[in-house]
Amino acid sequence: MATIVAWESRNQLQGGGGSHGGGERREHMFEKVVTPSDVGKLNRLVVPKHYAEKYFPLGPAARTSPAGTVLCFEDAHGGGGGDSTWRFRYSYWSSSQSYVITKGWSRYVRDKRLAAGDTVSFCRAGARLFIDCRKRAAAVSSLVPPAAAALIKVQLPPSRPVVDEEEASCGRRCLRLFGVDLQLLADAPPALDLQL
Template sequence: MEEETVRPSTRFKGVVQKPNGNWGAQIYSYNQRIWLGTFRTELEAAFAYDSASLKLRWGGPHRNFPWTPITTEEAKFQTQYSTEEILKMIREGSYISKFLEYARSCSIGHGVEVVAWRELFRKELTPSDVGPLNRMVIPKRYATEYFPNIQAGGGTLELVLRDGAMRLWNFRYCYWGSSGSYVLTKGWNKFVKEKGLKEKDVVVFLECDCRMTRMPGIQRLRIIHVEKSRCNGGWGGGGSSRSSNGGGSSSSAGGGGSSSNATVNVDDQEDSMEVDLELRLGLKTSDEEKSMEVEPLLRGGALAEFELFGKQIF
């Protein structure tokens, strides 16, 4: 079964390209190879691997895609089925549609009603912020204004933040007296890897007052949000153009010139399917949504539109 020669994907874990141009997905569990099926696009195969990994490995650190407000509901969805049932749905191609139907029926907002919020500060990441040093330097003026005072009492504490999917992130926040630096250390490297951060991406820190299910009164939450740089591409690659070099699916909106796109070929159709799947799973925003996302969250007292906990807030 599925013994023909295959070539591993250079983009995604557990994905192989078959001689006929289709894409296969496979995963190893307890030293046993489990074939997950054949798919039309590389993206579908990569998502199949992530879904199987969630069931067989409790999520694991080796996902192909970062978590989104939609995919954070997937673990709950899978508790309704046995491992055999999940694998059967993946192989027969019904898994994504059933999962998305479940996600739409859930409260993607995680029982959170945003009452008020404000942007504290943002920082454009430097090469050292996303390098092997496992730390991000917080500018002193922001650290002293918005973060706890840690110069006394050891100069170290745990900082707990949430992302827009309500996922908790624990960072070690330190003051280095020798250099006078305020830094996030332990936990930062994991955040960089799972969010796919690169130089020139922007990390935004926000403060939200929320009403939360089963909790009295107003809760104040600290949020860490990522805005991908236009020059870095990726799932949130934004901008008015997208490069097809080594990254996600490519598309063009005309763009002038005398291109010879007289007919729609198979590659164009596959790109369209991949973009559609990315949008449905929350892996990619539309150009309109992306243009709103990179705008400042506060402007002249008026709030720009922004997605938090799977909902648009204003």
């Protein structure tokens, strides 16, 4: 029996999914591990300046104006029933010399249940922009006990687990469970708390 570390890998930044139209291949732009402020009451996402100026350059006019511009992103996984399109205000705050996504961001945080430590990623296919997010890896021993925890024991088949063959970035053996890639570690306790 082996222990499992939950590790979500729903991102399809490299265009591995291929089910969502768009002839061009998706080009990964950047990711950010969101801070507590990014998902908190400040209602803004600070876009690291390096990435902002590289991927979302603002013209001189938009850079001066507090209105900035509007960026439209498609959900990287297409409509899961929702609209799958996200409109964000994107502007430059001269006072803090930083680029920020403001209007529309809090809705995204809420809808995606984004939490501090999660990763938001941006990619594009031609002129189309995509946004994606994934939860951070669940801690094996959480400092703060989760509100609800399920103790999950996984019995592995003797030969080879069910592996998602398409997941190129998953070098180690993976088991997909509830849409979550579970990463197999040898020589570890047989069970863990999965925070669901």
